Amino acid sequence: MLSGGHGGGGRELMRLAALGGSEYPGTEMTTHFELYGSRDTNPAGVQESVARAMGIAFEARESTFWGEYFSSGLPGAEHFEVRPNRDVDEEYVEPEFAEFSTLVYVNETSRPKEVMLALSRVDGLTKLREESIE
Numbered sequence: 001m002l003s004g005g006h007g008g009g010g011r012e013l014m015r016l017a018a019l020g021g022s023e024y025p026g027t028e029m030t031t032h033f034e035l036y037g038s039r040d041t042n043p044a045g046v047q048e049s050v051a052r053a054m055g056i057a058f059e060a061r062e063s064t065f066w067g068e069y070f071s072s073g074l075p076g077a078e079h080f081e082v083r084p085n086r087d088v089d090e091e092y093v094e095p096e097f098a099e100f101s102t103l104v105y106v107n108e109t110s111r112p113k114e115v116m117l118a119l120s121r122v123d124g125l126t127k128l129r130e131e132s133i134e
Helices: 009-018 043-054 112-119
Strands: 031-038 059-063 067-072 079-084 102-109 125-133
Touching (some): 031 112, 043 079, 043 112, 043 125, 112 125
Antiparallel strands (some): 031 125, 059 067, 067 079, 079 102
């Protein structure tokens, strides 16, 4: 399990999911992108927790920009990435969320309610941003 937390993020996600994820009108034809953050400084540990919660497998990858990160799925379909919030030059990838050491990107999902509910079970994970594209 991950340690830390930000304002009971998991409880807030569970509350939103219980309300039916009302912030997602018309999810049937909409693609969603979400960003979650963790104060855990170990991306490998975060990806293990996300993998268990989502029932998916991650693959370790290396990027000249991000360094080591973890990916599940392929672009063009639902895919997840777990990365440190600093690139190889020690610059923040998401500077507006500098207090979070590890980032979890949920890309191209059509099931935001299910994802939110599953990720609400990951201790210390906080939803930071969402975007919907029709």
